[in-house]
Amino acid sequence: MDINTKEVIKNAFRVTKARGLTASRIRVPGGHLKAEYLEIIHQIAREYGNGTVHLTARQGFEVPGIRFEDMPLVKELLQPVIAGMGINQTEPGQGYPAAGTRNITACIGNRVCPYACYDTTAFAQRLEKAVFPNNLHFKIALTGCPNDCTKVRMHDFGIIGMTLPQFEPERCVTCRACIHNCRKKSVGALSEINYRPARNEEKCIGCGECIVSCPMAAWTRSREKYYRLTLFGRTGRRNPRLGVDFIKWIDEDSIIKIILNTYDYVEKYIDLNAPGGKEHIGYIVDRTGFAEYQKWALRDVRLPAIAEVTQPVYWGGLKY
Amino acid sequence: MGYRLTKEACDGVLQKLSLNHTLFAPKRFTGGGPFSGTDLIRYGKIASADEIVLDAKSAHSFKEALLPITETLFYFTEEQMKEPDPPAQGVLVFLRSCDLHAVRRLDEIYLRNGAEDYYYKRIREKTRFALIGCPTAFDTCFCVDMVANRSDNYDFSIEQDENANYLIDCRAADWAALFEAAASQTLAVEPSFVAATPTRVGIPALLDAGVAAAAMWDQYDGRCIKCGRCNFSCPTCTCYTMQDLFYTDNGKAGERRRVWASCMVDGFTDVAGGGCYRPKNGQRMRFKTLHKVFDYKQRFGYQMCVGCGRCDDVCPEYISFARIVNRLEEALREVKSDAAE
Numbered sequence: 001m002d003i004n005t006k007e008v009i010k011n012a013f014r015v016t017k018a019r020g021l022t023a024s025r026i027r028v029p030g031g032h033l034k035a036e037y038l039e040i041i042h043q044i045a046r047e048y049g050n051g052t053v054h055l056t057a058r059q060g061f062e063v064p065g066i067r068f069e070d071m072p073l074v075k076e077l078l079q080p081v082i083a084g085m086g087i088n089q090t091e092p093g094q095g096y097p098a099a100g101t102r103n104i105t106a107c108i109g110n111r112v113c114p115y116a117c118y119d120t121t122a123f124a125q126r127l128e129k130a131v132f133p134n135n136l137h138f139k140i141a142l143t144g145c146p147n148d149c150t151k152v153r154m155h156d157f158g159i160i161g162m163t164l165p166q167f168e169p170e171r172c173v174t175c176r177a178c179i180h181n182c183r184k185k186s187v188g189a190l191s192e193i194n195y196r197p198a199r200n201e202e203k204c205i206g207c208g209e210c211i212v213s214c215p216m217a218a219w220t221r222s223r224e225k226y227y228r229l230t231l232f233g234r235t236g237r238r239n240p241r242l243g244v245d246f247i248k249w250i251d252e253d254s255i256i257k258i259i260l261n262t263y264d265y266v267e268k269y270i271d272l273n274a275p276g277g278k279e280h281i282g283y284i285v286d287r288t289g290f291a292e293y294q295k296w297a298l299r300d301v302r303l304p305a306i307a308e309v310t311q312p313v314y315w316g317g318l319k320y
Numbered sequence: 321m322g323y324r325l326t327k328e329a330c331d332g333v334l335q336k337l338s339l340n341h342t343l344f345a346p347k348r349f350t351g352g353g354p355f356s357g358t359d360l361i362r363y364g365k366i367a368s369a370d371e372i373v374l375d376a377k378s379a380h381s382f383k384e385a386l387l388p389i390t391e392t393l394f395y396f397t398e399e400q401m402k403e404p405d406p407p408a409q410g411v412l413v414f415l416r417s418c419d420l421h422a423v424r425r426l427d428e429i430y431l432r433n434g435a436e437d438y439y440y441k442r443i444r445e446k447t448r449f450a451l452i453g454c455p456t457a458f459d460t461c462f463c464v465d466m467v468a469n470r471s472d473n474y475d476f477s478i479e480q481d482e483n484a485n486y487l488i489d490c491r492a493a494d495w496a497a498l499f500e501a502a503a504s505q506t507l508a509v510e511p512s513f514v515a516a517t518p519t520r521v522g523i524p525a526l527l528d529a530g531v532a533a534a535a536m537w538d539q540y541d542g543r544c545i546k547c548g549r550c551n552f553s554c555p556t557c558t559c560y561t562m563q564d565l566f567y568t569d570n571g572k573a574g575e576r577r578r579v580w581a582s583c584m585v586d587g588f589t590d591v592a593g594g595g596c597y598r599p600k601n602g603q604r605m606r607f608k609t610l611h612k613v614f615d616y617k618q619r620f621g622y623q624m625c626v627g628c629g630r631c632d633d634v635c636p637e638y639i640s641f642a643r644i645v646n647r648l649e650e651a652l653r654e655v656k657s658d659a660a661e
Contacts, residue, residue, distance in 0.1 A: 110355065110356035110357050114354070114355045116356055117356050118356055119356075119357065144356075161356075163356070169390070170388075170389060170390050171389050171390075172389075172390065172579075173389060173390075173548075173552065173579050173580045173581070173582070174561075174563065174579055175547070175548055175582065175585045175586075176586070177547060193568065194563075194565040194566075194567075194568065195563045195565060195579070208356075211354055212354050212355070213547070214354070215547050215548050215549040215552050215582075215634075216380075216389065216552055217349075217352060217354070217360055217362060217379075217380075220349075220351075220352050220354075220360075221351060221356060223351060225356075
């Protein structure tokens with residue numbers, strides 16, 4: 001058997017511990033898919049795999065127990081799944097063109113969840129279109145609100161939905177639901193002045209709790225959607241750490257631009273001797289200093305006037 | 321007299337009416353719902369007929385036209401005070417039959433239950449009503465059982481025919497000429513009224529206050545979150561509270577205002593000394609229910625609730641007021657049998 005493992009891995013098949021057997025990794029941007037694709041995944045597992053499917057930590061599927069020889073047949077079956085999810089491909093029928101930039105994960109978002117501030121799936125799909133295929137090791141995660149059910153601070157780019165609460169004082173009946181809920185369920189950014197809530201703009205994290213709890217629609221969501229962008233959280237062996245705040249009240253277009261700029265930065269500064277050409281971005285930033293990263297990241301980015309950029313940025317975490 | 325008007329002609333009439341009246345109608349607020357990507361239908365100022373939402377029920381009622389959510393009663397500074405000027409314009413309210421029946425309840429409380437309310441009266445005198453025809457009931461409506469499904473005390477009725485033209489039955493003599501001039505056809509128009517509702521409600525004929533002792537209320541201690549949405553959305557709730565405040569930039573000046581209150585929300589029954597008559601949510605639910613379908617009738621001779629079903633629509637905990645009312649019969653039996661033992 002003669003297998004080019006580098007090409008196989010790049011093609012989203014794994015080199016597994018069982019000699020001769022691979023596993024097919026299926027991207028699901030935003031973790032949401034049409035149920036009909038499950039039938040195809042079922043078929044692949046039944047006909048070419050060992051009849052089981054793994055739900056990956058990044059919300060994709062991994063079908064184990066596939067013989068390397070069967071990869072072309074599996075790719076053929078996968079084609080409607082790949083095309084149907086709008087994944088960028090270089091050659092139809094040839095599977096995924098890259099595996100470095102990982103599946104973009106997201107919570108269920110505002111299609112279902114009352115707390116979500118935006119359509120996480122749609123934004124994940126938009127990001128996937130913008131960044132994939134790419135061999136660089138990037139991990140992007142989106143979450144609908146500051147509850148952060150996706151745990152985005154474990155990722156290179158964490159995108160947390162926010163809304164800028166709008167208040168119509170004439171509709172307020174002083175029921176205090178917003179003040180109470182902000183204190184008990186959020187950050188306590190509301191106080192009462194003359195029978196009405198006053199919002200501490202510095203403290204407010206844009207979670208929308210005041211809006212959801214208001215029985216009068218005195219609090220409503222901003223037309224614009226905002227986000228908090230966190231940077232370079234990571235798991236791993238040497239220095240696992242949580243991502244830290246970079247920009248609060250950022251917009252969707254600026255996030256995409258910053259991520260694309262980061263690819264350019266990594267191309268420039270990645271350790272050319274890194275094993276497998278793979279180096280976590282955070283280690284590169286540790287090497288160049290954050291100021292250099294920020295210079296690259298914010299190139300041609302036009303942030304909303306309300307955006308707050310954290311300067312300087314520091315990470316903690318464990319060091320082994 | 322009845323008329324058929326094109327959309328453009330109808331807008332022309334509305335424009336003329338808006339010279340002297342604020343047009344207040346159920347309207348879609350895009351993105352105005354509590355959840356991301358949701359709209360809110362509530363009352364607001366409109367300028368054209370297609371802004372009136374005819375195919376859905378508003379979450380809040382029309383009552384904020386007659387009872388402003390927040391209303392300043394007077395401004396004060398040192399030895400002087402001043403009342404706010406009355407609204408310059410009257411209001412033309414677009415509402416369904418159930419809500420038009422609710423106007424009678426508001427009038428009962430603010431005009432006929434003791435002294436006339438000056439602030440209510442000065443708005444009420446300048447308010448007129450356009451009935452929105454109601455061809456079919458929504459899921460939670462029970463207006464027929466509350467005898468609020470038909471009305472005739474409107475200035476004009478409005479609804480769309482199958483070609484999206486507007487059908488008007490004008491009863492206001494002073495507005496007939498306006499419609500006549502704009503109409504493409506004069507015809508007999510009878511506004512649509514709901515004749516049957518999917519939700520049915522039966523209030524026990526021999527209901528008495530003893531039902532307060534039933535066990536059913538305890539369930540709502542846990543289920544209800546005392547948010548007050550049922551009261552705030554209700555077209556017949558009339559309670560308010562007073563707020564005296566001093567402006568933060570000038571503590572010598574301030575205002576007294578009245579603000580909607582809710583018997584479900586904390587603070588409603590708080591009294592001096594730290595007491596609270598109805599601390600439990602189930603007690604509040606019991607009070608509200610019996611006020612709507614028992615106490616009010618005892619005093620005024622007819623039911624308060626008009627069966628609009630908004631309280632069911634807006635409850636985030638899926639508590640159905642209709643279901644509560646329908647449980648009263650059994651609760652009554654339970655209380656009677658307890659008493660017999």
